Amino acid sequence: MRSTGLYYSPQFLLHEAPGHPEAPARLTAAWALLEQHGLLLDLALCQPAPADLAVVEQVHAAHYIRSVRALAADGGGWVDSDTFVSPASFDAAVLAAGAAVDATAAVLAGRQRNAFVLVRPPGHHAVRDRAMGFCLFNNVAVAAQWAVKAGGAQRVLIVDFDVHHGNGTQDIFYERADVCFFSIHQFPLYPGTGRLAETGGGAGAGTTANVPLPPGCGNHEYLRAFDEILIPLARRWRPDLILVSAGYDAHWRDPLANMRLTVEGYAALVDCLCALAAELCAGRLVMMLEGGYNLDAIAAAAVASAQVLADQPPVGDPYGQPPPHPLSPRAEQVLAAARQQWDL
Numbered sequence: 001m002r003s004t005g006l007y008y009s010p011q012f013l014l015h016e017a018p019g020h021p022e023a024p025a026r027l028t029a030a031w032a033l034l035e036q037h038g039l040l041l042d043l044a045l046c047q048p049a050p051a052d053l054a055v056v057e058q059v060h061a062a063h064y065i066r067s068v069r070a071l072a073a074d075g076g077g078w079v080d081s082d083t084f085v086s087p088a089s090f091d092a093a094v095l096a097a098g099a100a101v102d103a104t105a106a107v108l109a110g111r112q113r114n115a116f117v118l119v120r121p122p123g124h125h126a127v128r129d130r131a132m133g134f135c136l137f138n139n140v141a142v143a144a145q146w147a148v149k150a151g152g153a154q155r156v157l158i159v160d161f162d163v164h165h166g167n168g169t170q171d172i173f174y175e176r177a178d179v180c181f182f183s184i185h186q187f188p189l190y191p192g193t194g195r196l197a198e199t200g201g202g203a204g205a206g207t208t209a210n211v212p213l214p215p216g217c218g219n220h221e222y223l224r225a226f227d228e229i230l231i232p233l234a235r236r237w238r239p240d241l242i243l244v245s246a247g248y249d250a251h252w253r254d255p256l257a258n259m260r261l262t263v264e265g266y267a268a269l270v271d272c273l274c275a276l277a278a279e280l281c282a283g284r285l286v287m288m289l290e291g292g293y294n295l296d297a298i299a300a301a302a303v304a305s306a307q308v309l310a311d312q313p314p315v316g317d318p319y320g321q322p323p324p325h326p327l328s329p330r331a332e333q334v335l336a337a338a339r340q341q342w343d344l
């Protein structure tokens with residue numbers, strides 16, 4: 001049977017600013033847990049190659065790419081109040097984009113049945129000509145663009161379950177019919193976009209869907225949103241590849257947000273995505289890491305995701321269950337409004 005690919009490089013650890021929550025330890029924690037569970041033997045471990053800059057330029061402005069390279073060469077600095085470039089960041093970011101493209105190519109060509117891309121810096125906030133929100137190059141966007149321009153895909157669906165709205169990805173493909181975007185996120189929260197009414201424009205009208213949930217939502221609300229909104233929309237869009245911006249910062253112990261997902265909840269979401277990919281596109285599914293800032297939670301949730309991709313029982317949550325919390329009437333309203341918006 002074809003295997004699940006795991007894309008990783010120690011070079012991703014070299015992008016670093018002391019004290020920043022988007023830290024190398026996020027990857028080393030996940031790697032240590034993968035090792036502990038013997039998963040490194042079961043997954044096809046792949047060393048990614050840096051993305052061809054011409055491929056990155058399909059998504060990002062050439063002057064912006066040059067500016068990141070120049071800042072790194074000059075010793076680095078801050079591009080906004082929360083996004084840094086260190087001397088190794090340009091190479092790490094080009095390698096992260098390359099890992100996303102390599103995994104996508106392997107899955108599209110049928111060499112691997114699905115893949116998990118364990119990378120940083122993350123990508124989903126980066127827009128065409130600007131870094132944002134810890135993100136330099138938009139890995140998932142570079143992979144989606146490559147898939148439709150060079151990989152033979154007709155239509156790609158990007159599912160973003162990071163707790164923050166994937167504004168960069170939405171922006172890049174807002175007027176495109178060949179790349180559909182679904183984001184479920186806490187709202188209001190950084191970056192402030194991702195309202196229900198943002199549904200795409202021009203040729204891309206109706207190919208962007210947002211589910212902006214109030215703080216306090218957990219496994220139940222996320223799974224309902226997948227069942228009631230994502231799955232029927234994906235059937236309508238009929239992608240031949242599904243890419244996932246997998247952020248684990250909706251976990252209840254995450255320090256940067258206020259959602260209540262558990263590791264079991266993440267595993268259930270991935271299970272649902274695997275079933276959707278099996279139904280719509282021969283199982284072609286590539287997940288790539290975005291956020292997640294509690295080290296134990298991100299490690300367990302990333303490992304559980306890779307295990308579900310590889311048809312193995314997922315690890316449990318190191319923190320157990322969150323304290324009980326009433327279902328939010330506001331969440332019910334958002335789901336009802338989304339069903340109405342999309343005529344579901």
Ligand SMILES: [Zn+2]
Binds near residue numbers: 162163164249290292
């Ligand atoms: Zn995030």
